[in-house]
Amino acid sequence: AKEVQKVEKARIAGQDIYAEDANLKDVYEAISKQFDVKPEETEVGSVIFAVKPGDGSAREQAASCQRVLGGMANIAREYATKRYRSNLINWGMIPFVIDQGDLPFHNLDYLFVPKIREAIADGKTEFEAYVVKDGALKPFTLRMGELTPDEKDIILKGCLINYYRG
Numbered sequence: 312a313k314e315v316q317k318v319e320k321a322r323i324a325g326q327d328i329y330a331e332d333a334n335l336k337d338v339y340e341a342i343s344k345q346f347d348v349k350p351e352e353t354e355v356g357s358v359i360f361a362v363k364p365g366d367g368s369a370r371e372q373a374a375s376c377q378r379v380l381g382g383m384a385n386i387a388r389e390y391a392t393k394r395y396r397s398n399l400i401n402w403g404m405i406p407f408v409i410d411q412g413d414l415p416f417h418n419l420d421y422l423f424v425p426k427i428r429e430a431i432a433d434g435k436t437e438f439e440a441y442v443v444k445d446g447a448l449k450p451f452t453l454r455m456g457e458l459t460p461d462e463k464d465i466i467l468k469g470c471l472i473n474y475y476r477g
Contacts, residue, residue: 312357316381319355328355338421338443345448346425356383358422360414363388365395374398378470386453400462403470405431407438407453415451416442424453431458431466 318331328350329336335350342348359377364387374395377385384405390396399406405427416422421443430438436455441448458466465474 312377312380312382315355315357319381322351322353322355325351334421337446338423341443341446341448342423342441346423348425354383356381358382358384358386360386360409360416363391365398366391374402374404378402378404396456397462400458400465401471403466403468403473405455405466407455409451409453415449420444423448428467431463434458434463 314332318328318335321328321331335355339348339350357377357380359382364373364385375398382402382404384407385399386407386409388411389408390406396406423441423443424438425441427438434457436457438453438455440451440453442451461474465471468474468476
């Protein structure tokens with residue numbers, strides 16, 4: 312997560328993200344074959360997968376710690392509690408779910424979810440995503456339960472604090 316966070320900090324500062332992660336050059340080249348994407352306009356963050364996250368005493372701090380380290384989303388089979396899902400949203404992270412079966416991605420893979428901001432604003436609950444590997448994009452589907460208007464605004468504004476800031 313810290314290595315991914317360095318890339319995002321470099322992107323925000325207008326620095327060379329490829330200096331932080333040389334693999335990104337190949338990743339963006341693969342994505343550019345299908346999508347008009349500009350690295351300087353595309354957020355980079357880490358994602359955690361867990362079968363059923365959000366159970367136990369750490370759930371209140373898990374989302375905040377993940378976000379502080381540059382986390383942008385969780386992918387789960389299901390969330391153990393509504394509270395944990397809400398914590399993700401309040402920290403501006405996307406609570407994706409994925410259907411049962413073999414995972415289409417592995418640890419350290421690069422994932423790309425095109426036009427996620429627009430999809431969330433439009434109230435979509437199903438998202439086309441891609442694993443970027445070996446110069447190609449391999450599609451798969453992510454889902455997210457419906458968001459309330461407030462939850463949607465919280466994610467789009469980046470977090471609950473920004474939402475209340477107006």
